[in-house]
Structure formats: structure tokens, C-alpha cells
Amino acid sequence: MKATQFISHRYLFSKSKGSILSLLTMTAILGISISIVTFILIHTVMTGFRQSLQEKIIGIDSHFSITLDGEAQNQYEEVVKELENFSEVDFINDVVDFEGMIKLSENHFASVKVRGIHPQNCFKLDKWNIIFFSDFSCDDLSSRDMPGILLGEEKFFELGLIPGYPALVTVVNPIADIGPSGELESKFKEYRVMGIFETGYFNRDSQYGLVGFNSAQNLIHYDPTYRKIQVFLKSLDHSFVLTDIINELKNNYKNIKISLWKDQNQRLFSALKLERIGMNLLLGMVIFIASFNVICLISLLIQRKYNDTGILRALGLSQKQLYQIYANMGLYLGGLGTLIGGLISVIIIMFLKMADISLPSAYYLDHLPMKVDYQVVIIAIIISPFLSYGVSILASSKLKTVQPHEVIRRKS
Amino acid sequence: MKYFIANRIFLKSFRWSQSGWIQMLAILGITFSVMVTVMVISVLQGFEKSYEKSLLGFNSHLVIFSDPDLHMNSVDLKKEISQIMDELDQDKKYAISSFVFKPGIFIKSGKLKTITLKGIDFEEVRKVYEMDMTLFSKNNEKSHLPEIILGSSFYENEIKPKNNISLWLPQSQFKNLNQNFKQFQVKGIFHSGLHEFDYGFALIDRKDLAKLLGSDDLPLGVEMRISDYTQAEDLAKKLREKLPMHYEIIPWNQLNQSLFEAMKLEKVTFLVIMILIVMISSFNIMGVCLLVFLKEMKTFFLIYCLGLKWSSVKRIIYSIGGLYGLVGSFLGVIMANGILWSLSYWKWFSLDPEVYFVDQIPMTINFFRDFIIVVFVVMICLLIAKFSIYQFNRKESHLWLRNQI
Numbered sequence: 001m002k003a004t005q006f007i008s009h010r011y012l013f014s015k016s017k018g019s020i021l022s023l024l025t026m027t028a029i030l031g032i033s034i035s036i037v038t039f040i041l042i043h044t045v046m047t048g049f050r051q052s053l054q055e056k057i058i059g060i061d062s063h064f065s066i067t068l069d070g071e072a073q074n075q076y077e078e079v080v081k082e083l084e085n086f087s088e089v090d091f092i093n094d095v096v097d098f099e100g101m102i103k104l105s106e107n108h109f110a111s112v113k114v115r116g117i118h119p120q121n122c123f124k125l126d127k128w129n130i131i132f133f134s135d136f137s138c139d140d141l142s143s144r145d146m147p148g149i150l151l152g153e154e155k156f157f158e159l160g161l162i163p164g165y166p167a168l169v170t171v172v173n174p175i176a177d178i179g180p181s182g183e184l185e186s187k188f189k190e191y192r193v194m195g196i197f198e199t200g201y202f203n204r205d206s207q208y209g210l211v212g213f214n215s216a217q218n219l220i221h222y223d224p225t226y227r228k229i230q231v232f233l234k235s236l237d238h239s240f241v242l243t244d245i246i247n248e249l250k251n252n253y254k255n256i257k258i259s260l261w262k263d264q265n266q267r268l269f270s271a272l273k274l275e276r277i278g279m280n281l282l283l284g285m286v287i288f289i290a291s292f293n294v295i296c297l298i299s300l301l302i303q304r305k306y307n308d309t310g311i312l313r314a315l316g317l318s319q320k321q322l323y324q325i326y327a328n329m330g331l332y333l334g335g336l337g338t339l340i341g342g343l344i345s346v347i348i349i350m351f352l353k354m355a356d357i358s359l360p361s362a363y364y365l366d367h368l369p370m371k372v373d374y375q376v377v378i379i380a381i382i383i384s385p386f387l388s389y390g391v392s393i394l395a396s397s398k399l400k401t402v403q404p405h406e407v408i409r410r411k412s
Numbered sequence: 413m414k415y416f417i418a419n420r421i422f423l424k425s426f427r428w429s430q431s432g433w434i435q436m437l438a439i440l441g442i443t444f445s446v447m448v449t450v451m452v453i454s455v456l457q458g459f460e461k462s463y464e465k466s467l468l469g470f471n472s473h474l475v476i477f478s479d480p481d482l483h484m485n486s487v488d489l490k491k492e493i494s495q496i497m498d499e500l501d502q503d504k505k506y507a508i509s510s511f512v513f514k515p516g517i518f519i520k521s522g523k524l525k526t527i528t529l530k531g532i533d534f535e536e537v538r539k540v541y542e543m544d545m546t547l548f549s550k551n552n553e554k555s556h557l558p559e560i561i562l563g564s565s566f567y568e569n570e571i572k573p574k575n576n577i578s579l580w581l582p583q584s585q586f587k588n589l590n591q592n593f594k595q596f597q598v599k600g601i602f603h604s605g606l607h608e609f610d611y612g613f614a615l616i617d618r619k620d621l622a623k624l625l626g627s628d629d630l631p632l633g634v635e636m637r638i639s640d641y642t643q644a645e646d647l648a649k650k651l652r653e654k655l656p657m658h659y660e661i662i663p664w665n666q667l668n669q670s671l672f673e674a675m676k677l678e679k680v681t682f683l684v685i686m687i688l689i690v691m692i693s694s695f696n697i698m699g700v701c702l703l704v705f706l707k708e709m710k711t712f713f714l715i716y717c718l719g720l721k722w723s724s725v726k727r728i729i730y731s732i733g734g735l736y737g738l739v740g741s742f743l744g745v746i747m748a749n750g751i752l753w754s755l756s757y758w759k760w761f762s763l764d765p766e767v768y769f770v771d772q773i774p775m776t777i778n779f780f781r782d783f784i785i786v787v788f789v790v791m792i793c794l795l796i797a798k799f800s801i802y803q804f805n806r807k808e809s810h811l812w813l814r815n816q817i
Contacts, residue, residue, distance in 0.1 A: 023800070024702065027695040034688050042685070099524040101515060101582045107627060109582035111515040111526035174517050174524070174580045174592065186592065271767040282448060282685075289441045289693045296699030299434050303706055362674035395434075 004321050007312070008328035011301060024297045025333070031290035032337025032384060033344065039283040039380050040345035040372075046279060047376075048369030050272055056364065058261050059127025060199050062093060062230035063242065065264075069255040076227060079253065083231060088241040093121045093230040096216045102209065103170040103188075104159055112155065112209045114171055116216020117141070124232070128197040128210075133164050136194035142212030148194035154206035156196045167193045171211065173219045187219050201364055287384060294333050294388045298326050298395040309399065310407025322399050330392025334385030342381060417715070418731035421708055438700045439740040441693035446744025446789055447751075449686040450782055454752055456679050457781075458774030463675070466605035466769075467668050469542040470613075472509075472635035473644045475667060476651070479658040486510040486618070486634075493634055496654045500647075505639040507539035512618060512632040514625065517580040520570060527566070527579065531618035532635075534559075540637045547600035548575070558620035559599035563610035565765070567601045574598075581624060594624050607765035633660075693740075694792045697733045698800040704732055705801070726801045733797020734790055741789040745782045752777060 012025060068075060076094065083092050096116040101109050122130065122138035130138075130150055140148040149169065151159070161167050172188040191211060199205055220226045233241060246258055262269060302309070309322060349370055357368040478489055490508050497506060512531040517524050537545070545561065560577060571577055575598050582592070596616070604610055638647060644663035651661045665672060705712065712725050752775050755761060765771040 024699050027698055031692045031695050034692055038685060038688055099517070099526060101517070103582065107625065109515055111517070111528075172582065175519060267764050267766050271764055285444060285448065286689050286692060289444060289689065289696075292437045292441045292693070292696050293699065295437060296434055296696055296703065300699060300703055300706065303703070360673035360677060361670040 003317075004324040005328055008325045008332065011305060011325070012329050012332055024293075024300065028290075028293040028297045028333050029337040029340065031293045032287075032334055032388065033341035035283070035286040035290040036338050036341025036380065036384060037344050037348065038286055040342070040377055041348060042279060042283060043376055043380075044345075044349055044370050044372050045368065046272075046276055047373040048371035049365065050269075050276075051371045052365050052369040053268075053272070054261075056127060056199070056201060057265055058232075059125075060201060060204060061261060061264060063233045064231050064246070064258055064260045066229040066231065066249070067227070067257045067259070068253065069257060075253065076229065079229060079249070079256075082249070082252065083229070083245070086241075086245055088233050088235070088245075090232045090234045091121065091124050093125070093232065094118060094213065095228055095230055096213065096220055096226045097228065098173055098216070098220050098226045100219070101172040101174065102159070103172060104161075104167070108159075110155070110159055111207075112151075112171065113207045114173075114209050114211055114216055114219070116211050116213040118213045122210070128199055128204075130195055130197045130210075132195040133166055133193075136166070140192075140194055141210070142214055146190065146192045147212050147215045149191035150195045150197050150210040151193060152205035152208045153196050153198040154202065155209065156193070158206065161193060163196070165193075169193055171209070171219065189215060189219055191215075200366060202361075287380075287387065290337075291334075291387050291391045294330050295391050295395040297333070298329060298392045299398070301329065302326065302396065302398050306402070307407050309402050310404045313402055314404035314408060319399065322402070323393060323396050326396040326399070327389055327392045330388040330390070330395075331385050333392075334388025337388075338381050338384040341384075417711075418728045418735065421704060421711070421728070421732055434703060435700050435736070438693075438696035438736055439743070441696050442690075442737060442740025442789060442793070443744040443747065445686075445689040445693040446741040446785060447748040448689060449785060450745055450748035451752060452682050452686060453781065453785075454748070454775045454777065455773055456675070456682060457776045457778075459770075460672075460675050460679075461776055462605055462770055462774035463668075463671060465542075466609065468641055468664055470604040470606070470609050471664060471667060472540050472542075472637045473641045473664050474636040474638065474648060474651075475633060475662045475664075476636065476655075477633035477660040477662070490634055493636070493651075493655070496651060497636075499654065500650055507536060507637045508634050509533040509536040509540040510618060510632075510634045512621065514621060515582065516614075518570065518577070519580060525570070526612075528613050529560075529579075529581075529616050529621060530613055531616055531621035534615075534617040537561075537615070540635055541602075542637075544603040544605075545600055546603075548598065557595050557597040558616065558624065560596035561600045561602050561615040562598055563613050564601045564603040565607055565610040566612070566614070567598065569611070571598065606769045607771070608769055690789055690792060694737065694789070694796050697736055697793045697796045700736060701729050701733050701797045701800045705729055729801045730794065730797050733800070734794045737790040737793025738786070740793075741786040744789075745786060749777060749782070 066079060068079070080092055080094060083089055096114075098114050100112055100114050102112040103109050117125070119138045119141045122141060136148060141150070146168075149171065151161070156163075159169075168190055169192075170188050170190050172186055174186050197205070197208075197210065231245075235241070242260070249256055249258065312325075313319075313322060349372065352368060353370050359365055359368055476493060490510055493508060509532050514529045514531065516527050516529050518527050519525075532540070547561075557576070562571060562577070577596050577598060578593050579596065580592050581594050602610070602615060638644065641664065645665065648661045648663045648666075651659075655661065712728070716722060716725050755773055756775060759772055761773060762771055763773060
């Protein structure tokens with residue numbers, strides 16, 4: 001151990017230095033610990049929230065979707081085949097989307113966003129959490145006798161339907177066809193409610209209804225503008241794969257429109273980003289305020305140990321070494337505070353994960369999500385002791401005035 | 413005299429020196445923490461008030477649903493509820509409007525947008541609903557079209573500058589689309605403050621809506637406004653006892669329970685964070701008190717030797733801690749209110765209404781709340797100062813005097 005480190009350690013943790021300074025040392029460490037705990041916990045919850053939301057959105061709406069314009073509109077099958085060649089693609093969901101009405105009885109209507117899906121893909125949509133009534137299955141979506149419809153949980157209860165009972169409803173597309181006299185006509189089709197789905201995403205659960213692809217196509221009169229291909233990748237971390245696929249598709253098809261999940265939910269993620277920046281600023285400020293305690297403690301120590309410092313200087317310690325003594329103290333305080341804070345954070349995170357705290361339904365998620373962003377946590381853990389180190393150097397500026405001969409003269 | 417000394421020592425600390433700089437940092441820490449606390453509480457309360465105002469304005473204070481299978485006439489429905497209200501005799505000042513929701517589709521440039529039509533009693537609109545409403549002046553020629561009041565965002569984005577709107581309404585007959593298209597004259601616009609309402613809803617006279625949908629009456633329920641909305645829950649309990657089983661009575665806060673629960677959770681979380689910030693910043697006071705004691709040791713021991721009680725000497729230091737808290741929190745309150753005022757005046761920061769439902773940061777400026785925060789912070793500072801001076805030793809005074817001699 002170097003002399004400077006030894007002296008720093010003795011000054012800071014010595015029992016004989018007076019109880020009030022021990023108290024101050026404790027509060028300085030406590031301040032840093034609290035700020036680190038607050039930072040890690042809030043960051044973990046915010047990261048968890050962002051990641052859960054991202055997983056949910058991708059699970060529901062795919063990594064990216066493709067629509068074709070103009071002449072390319074007849075090339076959907078070709079695009080699907082080409083996408084199937086990519087090993088990173090998990091599955092492709094060819095869908096039709098349109099806005100319509102759902103009729104329950106003579107005077108009971110509600111709006112619905114209809115999505116036509118291929119029954120074989122229904123099994124793969126695990127994030128939709130589909131629950132079938134009695135013996136129904138995905139294949140019944142395109143049943144010839146009576147096609148089935150799956151309603152979002154919120155929509156189902158809004159319509160006043162009874163769970164388990166396969167009620168009959170009529171789906172209407174208001175502007176589907178052109179009649180013999182040239183006027184626009186509505187198209188409608190009867191469906192049996194064969195289950196519900198619960199994405200946990202209010203927007204989907206309160207607005208959507210899933211039907212078979214072919215019956216949905218009949219309702220839109222094969223209008224290709226309603227059609228889109230959703231592409232689900234195997235991994236959530238997709239940045240490199242995605243660029244390759246998009247570039248290849250854009251080279252092969254001219255009138256292709258590719259919409260990424262991030263673009264589709266840009267507003268939500270911009271808001272989350274803004275909240276994250278605001279929260280980081282706030283938490284950064286907490287750490288900064290906690291470092292004021294270190295300044296105060298170091299200044300007090302310098303004041304109390306003024307004579308000792310003069311003697312040390314007279315004994316041959318350089319100005320730089322004197323600075324080092326007090327800077328080391330800052331580093332010890334910061335390091336210890338961060339270590340304690342880090343340990344407390346780990347315990348709290350483990351407890352919160354085990355407790356699985358449920359959230360009110362106004363949130364997009366059912367339970368409090370926790371995800372440690374190791375990169376940010378490590379940065380915070382590294383920065384915190386060095387911030388204390390830095391402010392200790394600042395607080396040590398009084399050392400410049402230490403005159404050894406003055407101290408020795410006073411002492412003698 | 414002790415407060416005079418405390419004041420002198422406190423003012424002296426602002427002189428440019430290293431200890432003065434540390435004491436200023438302590439004040440700065442408290443200023444920052446109080447500023448953040450005031451701003452966060454103000455914005456959280458602003459959101460709560462804003463949502464509350466909008467929800468109360470659009471849905472009124474109490475919603476009473478009747479069983480749709482009973483096909484109850486809206487006049488009878490209102491009559492029955494009015495009778496019960498008269499029987500209860502607790503609140504004579506109330507207004508009732510029957511209401512019904514029907515979906516409609518607005519088509520613009522080939523794109524469909526679902527809009528919910530809220531059929532209400534137009535003559536009661538001002539009495540029951542508290543929304544900002546702008547009604548357009550009528551044209552000279554009497555229009556035969558049914559009138560509609562659109563949400564402000566919907567009107568601004570989709571309709572303006574036209575005064576007519578065509579909506580597709582669902583009817584039993586789906587054969588001919590043109591029969592389902594209905595023209596409306598825009599009577600005015602409403603601004604509830606919530607984007608969801610202002611973009612997705614339109615108000616229409618219930619009788620007109622019934623006529624358009626080929627029905628005599630369309631009762632779903634009634635909405636009631638009472639003089640004191642905080643009494644809505646109590647009134648709902650009383651009404652539940654008096655009204656038959658087929659009525660469902662929901663006060664305004666229960667109607668949006670999950671939203672208020674979420675806001676309460678956020679409020680508690682932020683309050684804990686704010687208390688922690690204030691605590692961390694007030695730890696500085698402890699160091700500052702000790703610093704003041706060490707710096708002014710000569711003065712303290714001298715006045716002690718001159719006859720001042722040691723408890724009074726302690727009180728001087730204790731008061732200095734309180735003064736730091738007072739000045740820091742006062743500055744924090746001023747800075748927070750300054751920022752909040754500039755935000756509301758210049759609107760230099762806007763929100764996405766599709767995510768937050770409001771387009772500007774809502775906030776409340778409440779000086780009583782700020783006063784409570786200042787008192788709370790000063791109390792914490794006094795407590796910490798008291799704790800820190802607890803261990804100052806008067807015995808050192810003899811040593812000090814001996815050294816001086």
C-alpha cells in the first residue's frame with residue numbers, strides 16, 4: 001500500500017477522528033448508495049418497460065411489414081417465396097386489414113378493425129394469446145359452413161357477449177363493391193364468434209377482430225391495397241439481418257413499401273425516449289447532489305487535518321501527493337457507496353422479480369417489468385467513484401495554502 | 413440575540429472563500445431538489461387535474477345504465493331517476509341527459525375513420541357537460557340537415573373549413589351504400605382536453621340520431637351532473653339502494669378507475685424519489701453545520717465563556733441549518749415556478765397527444781403546496797442540523813481558551 005493510500009484510509013476510517021466526522025462519512029456513503037440504488041432501479045424498470053413493450057409490439061405486429069404498389073401488386077406470392085429463402089425469417093403472415101362494422105342485432109353495431117389471417121399462421125401468433133371456445137381451433141377460421149371470428153377481449157366484452165357462447169355476428173365492409181348501377185355497395189358476411197384474444201395492448205384488444213384470410217378477401221373484393229405481408233424474424237436482435245433483407249427486396253421490387261415496427265410505433269417510442277432522457281437527467285442530478293456531501297466532508301477533513309498536512313509537507317510529501325491523499329478519500333467514499341448501492345439494488349431487483357408486482361390495466365403491461373441494462377449500470381458504477389474522486393480534487397484546493405513552516409511555528 | 417448571531421454568521425458565509433463555496437453548494441443542492449420536487453408534483457397534479465376535468469366534462473359526474481333488453485323509454489328513464497333524486501332530497505341542483513353511443517364511419521380520400529356518435533339531449537348539453545364548446549352562428553337559410561358537434565381535433569384535421577360532414581351509419585339494410593350515408597351540419601366544436609375524445613367522438617341530438625337510424629328512441633342510459641362531484645360515490649350508493657336491480661350506477665372515478673390507479677402509483681413512486689433527493693441534499697446541512705462550528709469556534713467559545721448557555725450556542729448553529737434549508741427551498745420554489753410559468757406562457761415544450769392525450773404539459777401552480785414543501789424541507793434541515801450539533805463538545809472551549817492564553 002502506498003503512503004498516500006495508507007494515510008487516506010487512516011483519515012477516513014480511523015475510529016479516533018471524532019464521531020461527527022464518522023457520521024459525515026456515513027452520510028456521504030449513504031447519499032451515494034441511495035443515488036445509485038435509485039438510478040439502477042428506475043433505469044431497470046424503464047428498460048424493462050421498453051423491452052417488454054418492444055417484444056409485445058413485435059410479437060403482435062411483426063418486425064416489418066410490406067405493401068406493394070402499382071404494378072407490383074400482383075407479386076405478393078413472389079415476395080413471400082423470396083422471404084422464405086432467408087433463414088432468419090421465422091414466419092410470414094400474409095394479411096388483409098380493413099375497417100368495418102360488426103353487427104350483433106338489429107340495432108347493435110360497433111366498429112371493428114378486421115384482420116384476415118391464414119389459419120396455419122394462427123398457431124404461430126403466440127403473443128395474441130388466443131383462447132378458443134369449446135372445440136374450435138384455428139382451422140375453423142376458414143370453415144366453409146360458417147367461418148369463425150376471434151374478437152379482442154375488450155371488444156368482446158364491449159359487445160356484451162358471453163364467454164364460451166359461439167354467438168353469430170355480421171361483419172360489414174361499408175365501401176366494398178360497386179353495384180350494377182355504379183354506386184358503391186357494402187359487403188357483409190356472417191361469422192361465428194369462436195374465441196377471444198388478449199394481446200395486453202389495449203389498442204388491439206379493443207379494436208381488432210381476426211377472421212380467415214379468404215373470407216376477409218371476399219369482403220374487400222380482392223382490393224390489393226388492403227393486403228400486407230408481415231415478417232417475423234427468429235431473433236429480437238435483428239438490426240443486421242433486417243438491413244440485408246430490406247436491401248435485397250428493394251433491389252428486386254421497385255414499388256415496394258417496407259414499414260419497420262419502430263416506424264409504426266414511432267410516437268410511442270419517441271415519448272418513451274423523451275421520458276428516459278428526462279429521468280436520466282433527474283437521476284444524474286441526484287448523483288451530482290450526493291457528491292456535494294463528499295466535497296463537504298473532504299473540506300472538513302482538510303480543515304481538521306491542517307496541522308497534520310503541514311507536518312506531512314515538511315516531512316517531504318509533495319503537493320501532488322497531498323492532493324492524492326484527499327482524492328483517494330473521494331474514491332474510497334464513491335467506491336464504497338457505489339458497492340453498497342449496487343448490492344442493495346441487486347437485492348431489491350431480485351425481490352421485485354420474485355414478487356411479480358401487478359400493474360393497473362391503464363398500462364400496456366400486466367406486471368412490473370424489470371430488465372437490467374448492464375451497459376448503463378456499469379457506466380454509472382464506474383462514473384460514480386470517479387465523480388467523487390473529481391470533486392475531492394476540487395475540494396482539496398485549500399491545500400495550496402498549506403505552509404509547513406507556519407504550521408510548525410504554531411505547533412512549537 | 414442568538415438569532416441575530418445566527419443571521420450574522422449565515423450572511424458571512426456568502427463571502428467568497430472555500431467554506432463559503434461549500435455552503436453555497438449545500439444551498440444549491442437543496443435548491444435543485446426542491447425545484448425538481450415542485451416541478452414533478454406540479455406536473456403530476458396537472459395531469460391528474462387535466463384528466464379529471466376532461467373526464468368530468470365529457471362524461472359528467474354519474475352514469476346510470478339501464479338494461480338494453482328492457483327497451484326502456486328515455487323519458488321514463490329520466491322520470492324514474494328524477495323521482496328517486498327528489499326522494500333522496502339531498503341535492504336539488506342536478507341535471508340529467510339521456511345518452512347513447514353509436515358508431516359511424518367517416519370516409520376521406522378512400523380511407524375510413526371510425527367515429528363514435530354520442531347521442532345526447534341537446535337542450536341539456538350546457539347543463540350536464542362542462543366542456544369548452546364553440547357553437548357556430550347559424551346560416552340565414554334554415555338547414556334541414558341534422559346538427560352535429562364535432563371534437564376540436566377532428567374538425568381541425570378532417571373537416572375545416574367545410575361546415576358539412578357526411579358519415580356512414582350502420583343500418584339493417586346494407587344493400588345500397590348511399591342510403592347509409594347521412595349528411596350533417598356542423599353546429600359547433602367541443603374541446604374536452606383529451607385527444608381521444610376530441611378526435612374520436614361527435615355529439616348529436618339523440619332524437620335526430622334515432623330518426624336517422626329508423627328508430628323511435630335510443631336509450632342506453634343517463635348522465636347526471638351534481639353540484640359537488642366529490643359526492644358522486646355517496647350518491648351512487650344511495651341510488652343503488654333505491655333503484656331497481658337492472659340499473660347500473662357508475663360514478664366518474666370508477667368509470668376510469670384504472671387510469672386513476674396508474675396515476676396514484678406514479679405519484680407514490682415519484683414522491684419516494686423526491687423524498688430521497690431532498691434527504692440526500694439535506695445531508696449537506698450536517699457537514700455545513702460542522703463547518704460553521706469549526707470556522708466560528710472562536711466566536712462560539714467566546715460567547716459561551718461570556719455567559720451564554722451552551723444550549724443557546726447550539727441553537728445558533730441549529731438556526732443556521734434551518735436558514736440554509738429556508739433559503740435553498742425558497743430559491744427552489746421560485747426557480748420551479750419560474751420554469752413552470754415560462755412553460756405555460758411560451759409553450760416551449762409540447763407533448764404528443766396520441767400518447768399522452770394532451771398536447772401541452774399540464775401543470776398546477778399552487779403556492780400553498782409550495783409552502784408545505786418549504787416547511788417540510790426546513791423541518792428536515794432543522795432535524796439534521798439538530799442531530800449534527802448534538803455531539804459538539806463544550807469541554808473543548810477550555811482547551812481553546814488555554815491555547816489562546
